Amino acid sequence: MNSAVANTQNRVLDAAERLFAEQGFEGASIRAIVDAANVNLAAVHYHFKSKEALLEAVLLRRISVINEARLKSLDAAEAAAAPNAPSVEAVVRAFIIPTVECAQRDETGATFVQLMSRMFTEPKFSMTDFLGRKSGDAMSRFTAALTRALPQMPAEVVMWRAFFAIGAMHHLLCSPGKIDLLSKGLRNTTSDADMTSYLIEFSVAGICATTTNTRTAEKAKSKMVQSRKHK
Amino acid sequence: MNSAVANTQNRVLDAAERLFAEQGFEGASIRAIVDAANVNLAAVHYHFKSKEALLEAVLLRRISVINEARLKSLDAAEAAAAPNAPSVEAVVRAFIIPTVECAQRDETGATFVQLMSRMFTEPKFSMTDFLGRKSGDAMSRFTAALTRALPQMPAEVVMWRAFFAIGAMHHLLCSPGKIDLLSKGLRNTTSDADMTSYLIEFSVAGICATTTNTRTAEKAKSKMVQSRKHK
DNA sequence: GTCTATAAGGAGATAGAC
DNA sequence: GTCTATCTCCTTATAGAC
Numbered sequence: 383m384n385s386a387v388a389n390t391q392n393r394v395l396d397a398a399e400r401l402f403a404e405q406g407f408e409g410a411s412i413r414a415i416v417d418a419a420n421v422n423l424a425a426v427h428y429h430f431k432s433k434e435a436l437l438e439a440v441l442l443r444r445i446s447v448i449n450e451a452r453l454k455s456l457d458a459a460e461a462a463a464a465p466n467a468p469s470v471e472a473v474v475r476a477f478i479i480p481t482v483e484c485a486q487r488d489e490t491g492a493t494f495v496q497l498m499s500r501m502f503t504e505p506k507f508s509m510t511d512f513l514g515r516k517s518g519d520a521m522s523r524f525t526a527a528l529t530r531a532l533p534q535m536p537a538e539v540v541m542w543r544a545f546f547a548i549g550a551m552h553h554l555l556c557s558p559g560k561i562d563l564l565s566k567g568l569r570n571t572t573s574d575a576d577m578t579s580y581l582i583e584f585s586v587a588g589i590c591a592t593t594t595n596t597r598t599a600e601k602a603k604s605k606m607v608q609s610r611k612h613k
Numbered sequence: 614m615n616s617a618v619a620n621t622q623n624r625v626l627d628a629a630e631r632l633f634a635e636q637g638f639e640g641a642s643i644r645a646i647v648d649a650a651n652v653n654l655a656a657v658h659y660h661f662k663s664k665e666a667l668l669e670a671v672l673l674r675r676i677s678v679i680n681e682a683r684l685k686s687l688d689a690a691e692a693a694a695a696p697n698a699p700s701v702e703a704v705v706r707a708f709i710i711p712t713v714e715c716a717q718r719d720e721t722g723a724t725f726v727q728l729m730s731r732m733f734t735e736p737k738f739s740m741t742d743f744l745g746r747k748s749g750d751a752m753s754r755f756t757a758a759l760t761r762a763l764p765q766m767p768a769e770v771v772m773w774r775a776f777f778a779i780g781a782m783h784h785l786l787c788s789p790g791k792i793d794l795l796s797k798g799l800r801n802t803t804s805d806a807d808m809t810s811y812l813i814e815f816s817v818a819g820i821c822a823t824t825t826n827t828r829t830a831e832k833a834k835s836k837m838v839q840s841r842k843h844k
Numbered sequence: 845g846t847c848t849a850t851a852a853g854g855a856g857a858t859a860g861a862c
Numbered sequence: 863g864t865c866t867a868t869c870t871c872c873t874t875a876t877a878g879a880c
Contacts, residue, residue: 406637411874425875445710468835503730506636515878541814552780553733554776556734571769582772583822583824584822644855654866657856664857
């Protein structure tokens with residue numbers, strides 16, 4: 383087999399992953415990437431066609447691994463809870479832990495997750511579209527599981543809360559040292575395991591919050607009335 | 614007075630605000646900004662010295678307004694609750710609402726908040742450093758208020774939860790349409806007022822979560838023991 | 845598959861006329 | 863304060879030799 387090809391491609395992917403994460407899509411030039419990868423400038427266009435296609439290749443290489451781990455964990459939670467629905471915490475853990483573990487496993491993993499978080503806000507690239515194309519099915523599994531775990535909660539509220547939890551996760555994983563805004567050095571004194579616990583605690587409590595808001599409560603009430611009618 | 618000067622400066626600031634938000638710092642060129650502002654290329658360097666200084670000027674123009682509103686609201690909450698500490702919800706509302714209101718007031722406000730959220734993950738610019746320099750005092754007021762509202766909670770846990778809440782807020786405000794990842798069109802069917810309620814509900818519940826985690830509970834316990842010793 | 849060479853254009857910054 | 867002109871450097875992308 384032509385291992386030289388795979389080597390060149392992987393060296394480019396590794397370098398692009400790091401530089402896109404560190405400097406952003408616009409900030410990292412193809413020239414910087416080929417320098418870091420020790421390959422020729424033209425190799426990128428030969429193997430990946432364009433800079434944006436290279437970015438998608440970088441993302442695709444690892445995102446499928448994370449989604450597989452998420453779904454495997456969700457499958458296990460659903461099997462363990464059967465015939466009932468798994469708890470919100472079980473669903474949240476199944477979603478969050480594979481990402482956080484990837485970020486905490488080694489520097490490469492941290493870099494990749496940082497890149498993912500960054501790309502959510504990156505100009506000229508729609509991470510939403512990308513994930514919809516590549517992870518749409520996994521996302522549907524999780525929103526369905528959350529909705530089942532919270533039968534009295536309006537689906538709209540469930541979606542927004544899941545959305546907020548994802549925001550909290552990406553805020554944590556996107557930029558090391560950002561917590562220093564609140565308290566200098568806090569990140570350095572909190573272990574990875576504690577950070578993960580804090581994130582899960584926060585997310586589960588936020589998702590399960592009792593609806594004190596009038597609008598939310600009204601929607602929950604009308605949903606209960608509807609579900610009673612259907613019985 | 615030389616209103617022509619102010620006009621040029623403000624036209625540049627307006628155009629830069631929009632283009633930085635839409636295309637990012639790297640993605641928006643000075644040339645595109647001067648075209649949109651209908652001013653000369655050299656005007657930017659004359660008035661703002663460099664591209665990065667222009668970005669800081671754009672951020673500074675509005676961030677002080679938001680922080681003033683935040684602190685005014687926090688002052689009012691503290692006065693109303695005196696001599697007790699204001700509730701977590703009051704503190705969270707004082708922090709979140711001025712930002713969300715800015716984002717929902719008009720398109721300019723939305724653009725600016727989008728820019729702020731974006732800059733948290735922007736390469737080659739440390740929003741953390743910037744806010745530390747420009748909003749450090751306001752941040753300290755809020756972390757102190759939260760710590761007072763949650764006397765049994767370890768300060769470390771309070772900080773992390775506040776951090777997560779900020780992440781949820783920025784995830785919401787940074788990129789219109791991102792929610793569509795979870796449910797197509799959800800953003801379009803949820804009113805701004807409902808989104809704000811959902812965000813505050815989620816954040817307050819997350820911050821106030823009972824500590825089920827072993828480590829967190831241990832830290833809370835040792836803090837309670839310490840506070841008893843001090844009495 | 846990999847390389848050199850080059851096309852074709854855009855970037856930030858500045859000097860100096862007006 | 864505003865303009866033109868320009869310096870210097872970098873960008874993505876591709877054609878064609880090897």
